[in-house]
Amino acid sequence: MAPLTLLRQHSKLADPREQIRILNEGSQQPAFDAQLQKHKLPGLHASTIETLQVNLGKLCNMTCEHCHVDAGPDRREIMNAETAQDCLKALQHPGFQVLDLTGGAPEMNPQFKEMVITARKLGRRVIDRCNLTILLAPGFRDLPQFLAEQQVEIVASLPCYLQENTDAQRGDGAFNKSIQALQKLNSLGYGIPGSELKLTLVYNPVGFSLPPDQCELETAYRRELEQRFQVQFTNLITITNMPISRFLSELVQQERFSEYMERLVTAFNPATVSGLMCRSILSVDWQGFLYDCDFNQMLNLPVVNSERKHIRDFVYEELDNRSIVTGQHCYGCTAGAGSGCGGAIQNTAPANLR
Numbered sequence: 001m002a003p004l005t006l007l008r009q010h011s012k013l014a015d016p017r018e019q020i021r022i023l024n025e026g027s028q029q030p031a032f033d034a035q036l037q038k039h040k041l042p043g044l045h046a047s048t049i050e051t052l053q054v055n056l057g058k059l060c061n062m063t064c065e066h067c068h069v070d071a072g073p074d075r076r077e078i079m080n081a082e083t084a085q086d087c088l089k090a091l092q093h094p095g096f097q098v099l100d101l102t103g104g105a106p107e108m109n110p111q112f113k114e115m116v117i118t119a120r121k122l123g124r125r126v127i128d129r130c131n132l133t134i135l136l137a138p139g140f141r142d143l144p145q146f147l148a149e150q151q152v153e154i155v156a157s158l159p160c161y162l163q164e165n166t167d168a169q170r171g172d173g174a175f176n177k178s179i180q181a182l183q184k185l186n187s188l189g190y191g192i193p194g195s196e197l198k199l200t201l202v203y204n205p206v207g208f209s210l211p212p213d214q215c216e217l218e219t220a221y222r223r224e225l226e227q228r229f230q231v232q233f234t235n236l237i238t239i240t241n242m243p244i245s246r247f248l249s250e251l252v253q254q255e256r257f258s259e260y261m262e263r264l265v266t267a268f269n270p271a272t273v274s275g276l277m278c279r280s281i282l283s284v285d286w287q288g289f290l291y292d293c294d295f296n297q298m299l300n301l302p303v304v305n306s307e308r309k310h311i312r313d314f315v316y317e318e319l320d321n322r323s324i325v326t327g328q329h330c331y332g333c334t335a336g337a338g339s340g341c342g343g344a345i346q347n348t349a350p351a352n353l354r
Helices: 016-026 032-038 081-091 112-121 143-149 163-170 174-187 214-229 245-253 257-266 270-275 294-298 328-334
Strands: 051-055 098-102 125-130 153-157 199-203 235-238 281-284
Touching: 016 245, 016 257, 016 328, 032 328, 051 081, 051 294, 081 112, 098 112, 112 125, 112 143, 143 174, 153 174, 163 174, 174 199, 174 214, 199 214, 214 235, 245 257, 257 328, 270 328, 281 294, 294 328
Parallel strands: 051 098, 051 281, 098 125, 125 153, 153 199, 199 235
Antiparallel strands: none
16 A cells, blocks of 8 residues: 555645745745845846646655655546646747646646647647656556657656665655666657657655766666666756655654755855746646746745736736745755756756765
8 A cells, every 4th residue: 555645644744834834944044035145146037938837636656755746646636627728728829848747647637648639739849757657557558659659758757776765765666667667668769869759767866965966877877777677768867855745744754854954055056046947937736826836836835926826817928037936945956956857957066065
């Protein structure tokens, strides 16, 4: 039986307000906006909106320890057809280049395939943020072929190339299923040199450290996965564990929250700020409400525009230069080499920040 989500455990930390309280009161670190001012950086603003990132719901076939969404099999929140159509209508604006589908397991939403097909007809790149194991689940085994036919880019979580580390974070058996799914994707052309089918692997630390150098880690992944399992992939990205939801709960339980926040703040890298994902992305939750990023979404921090907070009311020109809502969790995206949906912001962190 899968472990319960924070919500089903009736944990206080299932409430975004409690998470924000801990972030604001428990870290004993300077406010993020004060850190920007210290480095003579302006407040964050969007520079454009290239990507519409849509969270199709919190239903997932897995309950990973690090999940900032608190997704799992015991969650039932999923986007309905009307809201999905509102997203597709917004996507028609020529400023959008990418539809980024996430969850939970986005593939478990009945609207998933229609959204992919429609977005591809609009000429948009489509990204599926996939946990890999869903591709082997009953009722979803046709997905690899469908994704290949639609030329969907797959961004797949694989916390480590070692079974012990991956299973520790994602549950027993997750590693072997992930490898089987990767082998299936390879057989369809995903991740193969010269193929247009892009397969990106995602690493996030198993413990409380910052990600290592992204380029060096990609080399290790490529070597180990090829030698052990004949698995190939296009590239690897690293993402810092964000101190919200389940990872925050783990930090609090182990009394390491202050230590982790100090690590993030000490590693603050002003050079990452210009490349933050919130500058070019708009995040939509399963109900259609708008946020500056997926992390703000999970903390229930909506966009500042009081009249345009739902996708049905979306007006591109009123949000493409908006002020970004920030908080203490933003240190997670600006530590070391930086972190976001596209991985490290810089090729490598400055030597004094590693």
